[in-house]
Amino acid sequence: MTPRETWETDVLIVGGGPVGLALTLDLRYRGVPFLLLEAGDGRIGHPKVGTVGPRSMELFRRWGVAGAIRSAGWPGDHPLDVAWVTAVGGHEIHRLRMGTADSRPEPPWTPEPEQVCPQHWLIPLLVRELGAHPAGPLHLGCRLDGFVQDDDGVTATATRLADGAPLQLRARWLAGCDGAFSPVRKALGIPAPPFHRTRTFRNILFRAPKLGELLGPRRALVHFLVRPPALRYPLxxxxGDELYRLTVTAEAERHLDAMTLLRTAVAPDTPLELVSEHVWHLTHRVADDYRAGRVLLAGDSAHTLSPSGGFGMNTGICDAADLGWKLAAELAGWAGPALLDSYTAERRPVAGRSLAEAHTHLRRTLDRTLPEEILRDDAAGARARAALAEQLEREGVRAEFDAPDTHLGFRYASPLIVGDPDGDDGTWRTRALPGARAPHARLADGTSTLDLFGPAFRLLCFADPAPMTPVTSAFAHRGVPLHVTRCPDRTTARLYGRPYVLVxxxxxxxWRxxxxxxxxxxxxxxVRGAR
Known part of the structure; x- marks a missing residue:
């Protein structure tokens, strides 16, 4: 009988997707010992998510990998436009001009705009950064079989798939980042009721090595198909070179083979090579709770939503950022009894709002009428396409691809947040509001205010010097890490809106x-969850 290997750690993460890897990055940043189990090998054969949103990029900046993500391979001169077309290279109906990664101006609210980095680049990049076993804490090719928890921790059993070796792991906390059909969530018995009916889609991955050259200035990041009767999803x-992905419904086009669909979606006569197909189920769920004892959920194990808008992965990465510092506080001994419970209270409403926003974008696509006339090459076709372009403009389609309010504007309302008795005096773009992300401003040395946040609580003082000893002593007495920063910059002071802001x-x-x-x-x- 093969002897059982036994490992011990503080946090065991199950699932090596973007969210599980983000949580490991945050724990590493905070000096927390961890191990990660992932049944796969760290490679992605059929990539899904393509764009890392601005808040996720800000977090990757904190964790030291934003630069690597930006240099992963997306060409800086490739248009980031979204074009609604009857076919790629066919009639263009409407275009959102988004510039390129090299040419777009930096937005005023973040130093880290979104970046195209599909999962087949992102996951291997993060795996290399963290390191796979035996050199690093990522245990790839290892499947979780089960777990039990007690008052002091969680004992998990797993199997190393290469040789069938049994593994036993002991951790103080377990984080389930194991996807939409999460075995961890199911083992806990936490319901995740559907908000809307499940839909089935096909993703068709293909190569078209000459297509970009043929399109020239008509290239786009996303060609949104509007082709009756049923092609109405992105290509x-x-x-940024030769690899593309077409999304179609599995219900409407199930009788058509992949190459027929590709030849319909791509107008030019150009070589097309089918790489792979993937059938997937779109569910709209939010778990009733993100915690059961010493086990917590993050990412798709806690919520699934439509990819319309690109909020899914980014919502999960923000889960990791909320959970990481709270686990670190628990392990360091300064967390109050309500700190980890605040994880559900803060993150679950954000998932609900993201789900609703994504579903709004999906319904806009599903409900849009596509008249046959838009396919015609005559004057009637031109009129029909002009009318559809006006409709797209009225529908506000830009909100699906340019959504800083959803990515950056969410606010927490939990017992950890101290409300301002004077109320709000602006929005997340113009003020440092309790519960909201502290705003970005450029400091005199060229860094961002965001670079001040992460290792500890940060008290920003914009007023004339006042004794801070009572504050620093109180936090030190409770073991809560705190840094005090005096900030004389008047522009930043106006943005933050109060002379004292605790981040x-x-x-x-x-608090402010x-x-x-x-x-x-x-x-x-x-703020440590002890009230």
Missing amino acids: RSMD RPDGHVA GTRPPLDPVLLADT
Whole structure:
């Protein structure tokens, strides 16, 4: 009988997708020991997610990998446009001009705009960064078989798939980042009821080595098909060169082979090579709870939503950022009893709003009428396409591809957040609001205010110097890490809106005031979940 290998760690992560890897990055950043189990080998044969959103890029910046993501392979001169077309290279109906990664101006609200980096680049990049066993903490090719928890931790059993060797792991906490059909969530018995009916799609991955050259200035990141009767989903460039992905419904086009669909979707007579097909199920679910004892859920194991808008992976990466510092606090001993419970309270409403926003974009696509006339080459066809272009403009289709409010504007409302008795005086773009992401501003040395946040709580002081000893002493007495930064920059002071702003390790505003906190001990206990 093969002896059972036994490993011990503080946090066991199950699932090596973008969210599980993001959580490992955050734990590494905070010096927390962890192990990750992933049944796959760290390679992606059929990539899904293509764009890393701005908030995720800000977090990757904190974790030291934003530069690697930006240099992963997407050409800086390739258009980021979205074009609605009857076929790629056919009639173009409407175009959102988004510039290129090299030419677009930096948005005022973030130093890290979204970046195209499909999963077949992103996952191997993060795996290399973290390191696979035996040199690193990622245990690839290992399948979780089960787990039990007690008052002190979680004991998990697993199998190394290469040789069938049994494994036993002991951790103080377990994070289930194991996807939409999460065995971890099912083992916990946590319901994830559907919001809308399940839909089935086909993703067709193909190569067209000469297509980009043929299109020239008509290239786009996304060619959104509007071709009656049923082609109404994106055809997306996956590498800015020759790799593309077409999405179709499995219901409407199930009788058509992949190459027939590709020849319909691509107008020029150009070589097309089928790479692979993937059938997937679109579900719209949010788990009733993100925690059961010492086991927590993140990413698709906690919520699944339409890819319309690109919110799914990015919602999960923000889960990791919220969960990471709270687990670190628990392990360091300064967390209050309510800190980890606040994870569900803060992240579950964000998932619900992201799901609703994504479904709005999906319904716009599903409900859009596509008249046959738009395919015609005569004057009637031109009129029909012009009318459809006006309709697209009225529908506000830009919101699906340019959504800073969804990516950056969410706010937490939990017992850890201290409300401002004077109320709100702006939006996330113009003020540091309690519960919201602390805003980006360029500092005198060229860095961002965002670069101040992460290792500890950060108290920003924009007023004339005041004694901070009572605050630092109160936080030190509770073991809560705190840095105090005096910021004389007037532009940043106006943006933050209050002379004193306390920012959490995840970069969200915990408290703000016109004077130093009157009861620093109460503030320290509140933000660590002890009130």
